[in-house]
Amino acid sequence: MFKKWRLWGSCLLLIALIAGAVAWTQSRPSHVQTAPATTNHVAQSSRHTDATTTLAEKPWTKLKQPLKLPILMYHSISTGNQLRVPLQQFDQEMTYLKRHHYRTLTTAEAIRALTTNTVPQKKVVWVTLDDAYRDNLKILPVLRKNRQHVTINAITGFTTKSNHLSLAAMRRMRDTGRVDFASHTVRHLDLTTLSAKQQRAELDDSKTWLDTTFDQDTRLLCYPAGRNNETTRRLAKQTGYTLALTTQEGVAELSQGRYSLKRLRIAPKMSLAAFASVVNVKNR
Numbered sequence: 294m295f296k297k298w299r300l301w302g303s304c305l306l307l308i309a310l311i312a313g314a315v316a317w318t319q320s321r322p323s324h325v326q327t328a329p330a331t332t333n334h335v336a337q338s339s340r341h342t343d344a345t346t347t348l349a350e351k352p353w354t355k356l357k358q359p360l361k362l363p364i365l366m367y368h369s370i371s372t373g374n375q376l377r378v379p380l381q382q383f384d385q386e387m388t389y390l391k392r393h394h395y396r397t398l399t400t401a402e403a404i405r406a407l408t409t410n411t412v413p414q415k416k417v418v419w420v421t422l423d424d425a426y427r428d429n430l431k432i433l434p435v436l437r438k439n440r441q442h443v444t445i446n447a448i449t450g451f452t453t454k455s456n457h458l459s460l461a462a463m464r465r466m467r468d469t470g471r472v473d474f475a476s477h478t479v480r481h482l483d484l485t486t487l488s489a490k491q492q493r494a495e496l497d498d499s500k501t502w503l504d505t506t507f508d509q510d511t512r513l514l515c516y517p518a519g520r521n522n523e524t525t526r527r528l529a530k531q532t533g534y535t536l537a538l539t540t541q542e543g544v545a546e547l548s549q550g551r552y553s554l555k556r557l558r559i560a561p562k563m564s565l566a567a568f569a570s571v572v573n574v575k576n577r
């Protein structure tokens with residue numbers, strides 16, 4: 294009889310231990326707040342801290358698989374050739390992203406996402422426009438309306454050309470908080486045809502100009518026409534860039550190399566269905 298009670302006692306102790314272990318596991322603070330209604334005050338206090346510090350800075354989610362980031366490539370917002378996307382099409386595409394809950398990353402956010410393999414939300418996209426054409430000013434109402442962000446890769450020696458953004462226009466765009474500027478070099482030359490010294494000047498001088506003009510640390514380089522070689526990539530790193538973009542077609546992944554990231558060209562007359570399939574990248 295006594296033996297039987299001792300056996301029962303052992304079983305109950307074991308159950309209590311398992312229940313305790315489960316409760317302890319669930320009580321640990323986690324950025325994914327999926328704890329059940331019995332959440333203890335540890336999880337609740339971390340939620341309280343999140344709410345009181347900054348609403349914009351929710352913890353980012355770590356991905357199990359390497360991040361696949363769609364980096365869209367636009368140029369001029371107008372009509373006439375394969376590099377020009379009409380404003381109406383751009384508007385439709387940005388509105389599609391908005392309606393389907395894509396977050397349009399800033400350069401700083403894209404760098405963080407790719408280098409730490411984390412995302413601020415499930416769907417992310419990075420919208421880039423090359424060359425800083427003057428017609429890019431037309432996208433401001435679209436960005437304001439949708440509360441979206443784009444990165445413009447500027448040719449820093451072209452700001453006095455009539456079809457490019459002037460310094461004043463760039464400042465105006467940047468001050469909206471909806472646009473940031475990265476380097477597309479000084480003169481938009483094919484870097485692979487230049488000496489190492491000339492390449493260095495293109496990378497260095499454009500970075501210094503952007504750093505000074507916008508009081509920033511310019512960490513993104515976009516190769517003119519996507520052209521780069523081993524020297525370019527080495528110099529990009531030495532000059533202080535964290536990432537560099539090519540024109541090679543594809544979804545960006547860090548495994549391509551920080552200085553060889555692929556992009557997705559958005560062509561004029563692309564259907565919205567085709568656009569939707571291009572940006573539809575699943576991350577786990």
Ligand SMILES: [Zn+2]
Pocket residue numbers: 423424477481516517518
């Ligand atoms: Zn270009």
